[in-house]
Amino acid sequence: MTAGSQEDRAMGGGSARWPSLAGLIVAALIMAAPLVWTLALSLKPNAELLRGTQTVFQAPYTLRNYADILGHSAIFRWLLNSTIVSLGVTFGVLALSSLAGYGFARLQFPGRDLIFVIVLFGLAIPEQSVIIARHQMFSALHLHNTYAGLILPGLAAPFGVFLMTQYFKAIPKELEEAAWLDGASHFRTFWRILLPLSLPAQATLGIFTFLSTWNDYWWPLISATNSDMFTLTVGVASSQMNFAQTNGLGFLMAQAVFASLPILVVYAVFQRYIVLGASRAAL
Amino acid sequence: MARSRQISAAAQRRSQAWSGLPFVAPYLVVFAALLIYPLCAGVVLSLHKADLFGGSQFIGLENYVRLFRDQVFLRSVWNTCYFVILTAPALTLIGLGLALALNRASGPSALFRGLFFSSSVLSVTIVTLIWRMVLVPDGGLIANLLALAGLPAIPFLSDARLALPAIAITTIWWCIGLPMMLFLAALQQVPRDLYEAAALDNAGPWRTLWSITLPSIRRTALVVVVIEVIMQFQLFGQAQIMTLGGPNNASLPIVLYIYQVGFQRWDIGYAAAASEVLFCIILAAAMTQFLASRRRERPGP
Numbered sequence: 001m002t003a004g005s006q007e008d009r010a011m012g013g014g015s016a017r018w019p020s021l022a023g024l025i026v027a028a029l030i031m032a033a034p035l036v037w038t039l040a041l042s043l044k045p046n047a048e049l050l051r052g053t054q055t056v057f058q059a060p061y062t063l064r065n066y067a068d069i070l071g072h073s074a075i076f077r078w079l080l081n082s083t084i085v086s087l088g089v090t091f092g093v094l095a096l097s098s099l100a101g102y103g104f105a106r107l108q109f110p111g112r113d114l115i116f117v118i119v120l121f122g123l124a125i126p127e128q129s130v131i132i133a134r135h136q137m138f139s140a141l142h143l144h145n146t147y148a149g150l151i152l153p154g155l156a157a158p159f160g161v162f163l164m165t166q167y168f169k170a171i172p173k174e175l176e177e178a179a180w181l182d183g184a185s186h187f188r189t190f191w192r193i194l195l196p197l198s199l200p201a202q203a204t205l206g207i208f209t210f211l212s213t214w215n216d217y218w219w220p221l222i223s224a225t226n227s228d229m230f231t232l233t234v235g236v237a238s239s240q241m242n243f244a245q246t247n248g249l250g251f252l253m254a255q256a257v258f259a260s261l262p263i264l265v266v267y268a269v270f271q272r273y274i275v276l277g278a279s280r281a282a283l
Numbered sequence: 284m285a286r287s288r289q290i291s292a293a294a295q296r297r298s299q300a301w302s303g304l305p306f307v308a309p310y311l312v313v314f315a316a317l318l319i320y321p322l323c324a325g326v327v328l329s330l331h332k333a334d335l336f337g338g339s340q341f342i343g344l345e346n347y348v349r350l351f352r353d354q355v356f357l358r359s360v361w362n363t364c365y366f367v368i369l370t371a372p373a374l375t376l377i378g379l380g381l382a383l384a385l386n387r388a389s390g391p392s393a394l395f396r397g398l399f400f401s402s403s404v405l406s407v408t409i410v411t412l413i414w415r416m417v418l419v420p421d422g423g424l425i426a427n428l429l430a431l432a433g434l435p436a437i438p439f440l441s442d443a444r445l446a447l448p449a450i451a452i453t454t455i456w457w458c459i460g461l462p463m464m465l466f467l468a469a470l471q472q473v474p475r476d477l478y479e480a481a482a483l484d485n486a487g488p489w490r491t492l493w494s495i496t497l498p499s500i501r502r503t504a505l506v507v508v509v510i511e512v513i514m515q516f517q518l519f520g521q522a523q524i525m526t527l528g529g530p531n532n533a534s535l536p537i538v539l540y541i542y543q544v545g546f547q548r549w550d551i552g553y554a555a556a557a558s559e560v561l562f563c564i565i566l567a568a569a570m571t572q573f574l575a576s577r578r579r580e581r582p583g584p
């Protein structure tokens with residue numbers, strides 16, 4: 001981030017600096033207020049919230065709502081489902097995209113460039129326009145309410161193939177040619193030379209795939225109808241359906257906080273790769 | 284010896300006209316089975332009257348004719364366009380504003396960036412849970428603030444005129460991280476000597492912004508607008524959870540309509556036709572923007 005601070009000096013507008021800082025602070029308050037509000041509600045006794053929410057920022061506070069989550073076993077099942085599905089899609093996408101990226105970037109087969117263009121076209125297909133036929137197909141194959149059924153559609157996304165192909169194309173060819181001349185097979189060349197070089201791209205692709213699978217609402221809502229197979233995203237939605245009549249408002253909010261913890265931890269740990277991925281997408 | 288080795292390597296390469304196939308085949312199988320096949324099957328389905336019980340009858344374009352006479356569908360198309368107009372420009376401008384401010388501010392900039400992006404990693408179901416408790420007239424955050432000012436509560440989600448704007452505000456809060464990140468990345472790529480030249484010319488901050496910064500990030504601005512238009516056209520979860528499309532279909536987007544027709548009324552052929560229309564609208568919107576931007580760029584300064 002030294003580039004950023006250099007730029008501050010280059011742009012160092014004395015007079016323009018204070019308005020922009022003030023704007024940032026206002027925006028930050030708007031951004032943070034709903035989060036603080038939710039956190040505060042989650043720490044209030046349900047009985048008190050039934051009488052009204054004016055007293056949210058006054059004691060007493062309690063951890064009772066969080067203790068109740070621990071006794072609510074369904075959420076742990078959903079957490080497990082989300083973990084299995086998100087990791088399955090992430091590793092599947094990484095494997096398929098790296099292999100295909102290497103094939104498209106470096107190797108030959110008839111119709112290669114045409115097929116690559118068709119795959120790119122796939123980027124323009126919205127999930128919603130394939131959903132009806134895909135749902136029927138998965139019904140016929142009895143894949144609804146299974147992990148395979150939740151994981152497979154995520155593997156078809158062309159973005160990873162596009163990303164890895166571009167990445168492999170940018171790696172100098174000389175590196176593999178030495179290996180080729182030594183008689184290494186294509187797979188060995190890929191495995192020993194190109195794959196290690198592509199780890200930064202793998203990390204970016206992996207974290208984006210993980211986040212988007214974890215947060216996906218559309219496909220699991222349609223495919224997982226059995227509450228044992230809900231992912232966390234669908235499960236949290238199902239438990240707020242009777243929002244208006246709830247007498248466990250504090251509990252509901254504690255559930256929101258609890259359900260966002262895993263993904264916030266993942267975000268905090270991998271933040272660097274998210275920034276990296278965004279900068280690559282912008283260029 | 285090195286030479287003969289090279290020749291044999293070349294021969295080997297020539298004989299490997301199919302060498303890439305084992306690498307791309309696994310992905311292509313998945314791609315064909317789970318994306319291309321359902322896409323084509325969806326088009327075929329849209330030409331049939333089909334229901335849950337496997338009854339299916341070819342009816343040509345009748346589903347499409349029915350769609351363009353269906354007041355609820357037309358309402359959902361208008362709602363979706365209105366929603367895109369409410370969100371995509373706002374996301375682009377606010378994202379740009381935040382990025383410019385963050386690019387300038389040193390010190391706490393990483394903290395701000397983390398905060399503005401944090402909502403983007405939350406799932407739609409958590410975001411809607413948070414925002415329903417902000418918007419609800421009975422004890423919500425905004426209602427409490429209004430009460431402090433002695434004002435009556437506003438029933439955002441049950442008022443036909445306010446439901447979609449309220450969902451738009453929720454969506455802007457949720458999605459602001461990505462445009463901000465994209466603009467920040469682009470701002471860091473603006474060549475530093477341009478700023479130095481501007482400083483030598485005694486250009487003020489606004490002049491520098493207008494004639495150096497903004498022209499340099501034009502391409503990113505286009506990317507952001509296209510991404511946001513495509514993403515916001517697919518509005519679903521926020522409306523499904525916060526209003527169920529109501530009141531009186533005032534906040535019903537196309538995707539929620541497809542969901543209701545396809546998975547609650549099980550009128551599968553009709554839902555497939557609606558989803559093809561959505562596909563065409565998104566494609567057309569993206570193409571229009573792309574072509575418009577090319578035409579604007581060609582004359583140039």
